Amino acid sequence: MEIKAPDLGVDSAEVSEIMVQVGDVIEKDDNIILIESDKASVEVPSSAAGKVTNINVEVGDQVSEGTVLIELDSDSSADEEQAPAAEEQSAAPQDESQEAKSADEQDKQTESESQQSKPAAAEAGQATTHALPDLGVDEAQVAEIMVSVGDTISADQSILLIESDKASVEVPAPEAGKVEKILVEAGDMVTNGQDFIVIVGDGGAETDTSETKTTDSQAQDSSKDNEKQSQAADAGKPKQQQTESQSAQTQSKPQQRKLTEAQVNEKLTDVYAGPAVRKLARQLGIDITQVNGSALNDRILKEDLFAHVKDKLSTQKAAAASGNVVSSGLPSLPDMSNAEIWGETETQDLSRLQKVSIPQLNYNTYLPQVTQFDVADITDTEKLRGELKGGMKAEGIGLTILAFIVKATAHALTQHPRFNSHLSDDNTQIILRKTVNMGIAVATDDGLIVPVIKDVQDKGIKQIAIEIGELATKARDKKLGTKDLQGASFTISSQGNLGGTAFTPLVNWPQVGILGASEATMQPRWNADKQTFEPRLMLPLSLSYDHRVINGADAAVFTRYIASLLADPRRILL
Incomplete structure (x- = not known):
């Protein structure tokens, strides 16, 4: 098997x-x-x-x-357990063999009676306590209990919402039946394998449970009988032989x-570190056991390795100059308890989402990031959106300009694949992605989160608008799963109507680019054909990129290409 x-x-x-x-x-x-x-x-x-x-x-x-x-x-487990019992039975006196036969007959009778009682047990149903599956983290918090005692549930129905530092995950029902007891409460911290619910299963499930319990009972009775037979066989032996027999039985067990x-x-x-971090430590020649982790549960990140190397280099340089050890990094905050100097202060805890995003944001310290600015004339596209949004609204679909931006950017990435890539660990190759998985930055009360739309290059604007709405709702309701947040090859951050003319979005490593969109405004633009100014709706674009992979000229061409697609989406069909 x-x-x-x-x-x-x-x-x-x-x-x-x-x-x-x-x-x-x-x-x-x-x-x-x-x-x-x-x-x-x-x-x-x-x-x-x-x-x-x-x-x-x-x-x-x-x-x-x-x-x-x-x-x-x-089958080997059962064979190994029966083998010692068979040897002991053959070594036992004749009367013990007869007792064993009598015990076998009683077991068969018990088995027959238990089989007759199975239908009754199946009809009545039995309560089964179920444990949480692997959550992917050491512990997580119960955010919501989605069923109540007495509810009849189906298999795989969502019954619990678990929230960790990474995401929110719905726990499905392990079997169909009736909820008899809920062993956790909202706000509790739970771990893998912890009992969380008691369910009275349906008839089919109870039949299986009854059979399992009957089999377990028979196995226990058989084990006890074998033990008694072994003790009876040893009773007539000298003490030394009994000891040797018991020792042999102990050694025979796996x-x-x-x-x-x-x-x-x-x-x-x-040592709490991922494979990528361990690989980098080997490449840098670092003893990873000497590195202090800065993430949750002291997990070691790549930035911790870089900080460790920087600290060693600074220490060696200072020691060579003066023989004194100098600590590296930023100094500690000054003592702000003196209100005469600092005024009144207040301490507020960061949300779990903000805490877990800090190490990821720190990667930008090591990226040579540049931002390219441009504007797109979306007057005609906005007119098209106005013509379509009424019909889509009747279908329950919200059509925003973001759907057009996502589609145009995805098409541009297929034409300029270098922006849809990753730089290898040894800085000698780029890994080109053949599909476009677009990360969409969504602001929530707890902080910024980036769910992912998969295979955007194969989807139309309508389907993209549907998925944007679904992911935004799940993000705000804290119901995003782990897979909803993984696999992005490029990211878009739209500030919508929040204001501002431009901004510098941070590249989300290991991606090499991110596109920012600010609020569109009406601006006078020169019409060469009419020899006059006319009002046009202009959308500011801000493309940040990793300069190790992307050249400035390539970034300017890429941004201008996206602007041309947004000015006339029909270009995508060519």
């Missing part, structure tokens, strides 16, 4: 640790592999029980959904070699 990687929430992740060995006998849901992405470290549980016959991955391998991790022999959860957590605490 092959055990495959489930949906990891990312395209691929690195195998950080293998927690089982060939020959281990494991149970269902035992952790077998520890994988690590740039976002988090996740333990992958086994979807079945059995004996590990083969391990198909190694530490450092990149795995994705569907990758075969290990292979199991699901040894548990996988790491415990506490050991895994201890390892994560020692």
Whole structure:
């Protein structure tokens, strides 16, 4: 039986640790592999029980959904447990063998009675306590409970809204049935595997539960009978032989070699960093255990590696000059408790979203960023939008100028693929994206968040408008999932009607460009054909780009091309 990687929430992740060995006998849901992405470290549980016959991955391998991790022999576990019992029965006296036969007959009778009672149990239904799935983070907060005690729910129905520093995720119902008890409350901090709900399953589910419990009961009774037979067989032996027999039984049991959860957590605490950070540390020759992490739970980021190198260089330079050690970085804030100097102050906590965005924003310190400004004449496009928005509004679709900007930019990216790329870690190559996944900056009460519209190059303006509305609503309601926030190749930040003539948006690393759109205003423009000024609706554009990948001339051509598409969207059809 092959055990495959489930949906990891990312395209691929690195195998950080293998927690089982060939020959281990494991149970269902035992952790077998520890994988690590740039976002988090996740333990992958086994979807079945059995004996590990083969391990198909190694530490450092990149795995994705569907990758075969290990292979199991699901029958070997039962065979190993029955083998010692068979040997002990053959060694027991004849009367013990007869007692064993009598016990077998009683087991068969018990099994027959339990099978007859299954329909009744299935009809009555049993309450089952369910645990939270892997959340992708160490802990998260219960933002909303979406069902009540007594509700009848279906399998995979959303019942809980969990909010972490990264995103909000809806937890689906593990089975269909009736909610008997809810074990958490809104505001509680929960962790992976924590019990959160009790559900009385439907008839089909209860049949399975009854069968499972009957099988477990039989297995326990059989184990007890085997133990009694073994003790009876040892009773007539000298004490030394009894000791040897018990020692042999102990050695015959498979040894548990996988790491415990506490050991895994201890390892994560020692060095908490993603594969990309570990790779960069190896390239820089840094001992990553000596680096202090600045992110949540002391996670080490790339900027921490750069700061570590800067600190070492500064220390060595200062030591060579004067023999004294000088700390690097900004100094601490002055003491502002003196109101006569600083006046009255007040301390306010940042939101979790703001805290988690700070390390990402700090990457701009290492980017040679430049901004190109231009304006687009959208008079005719706005007229077209006015003609279409009434019909779309009747369908429940809000058609804004942003949908036109997204489509025009996506088309421009297909014509200028260098803006839809990433710079490799060793700065020797660029990775060109063949699809356009557009990030759309959305302002919420907690801060700025950037959901992603996938495959924009294949979608029309109407479909783009629909998805913009859906993502904006989910963002403001804190219902965006992890996949809604991943995979962007370019970003658009629109300030709408907030005012301003231009601004400098920050490139969202590892992307190489971002387009800002300010408020459109009526301005006088010279008409050469009519030899007169006329009012035109002008949209300011601000393109920030990574100068390591994009040249200034290319940025000017790209921005002008977007402006021409916005002036006449029919160009996209050519």
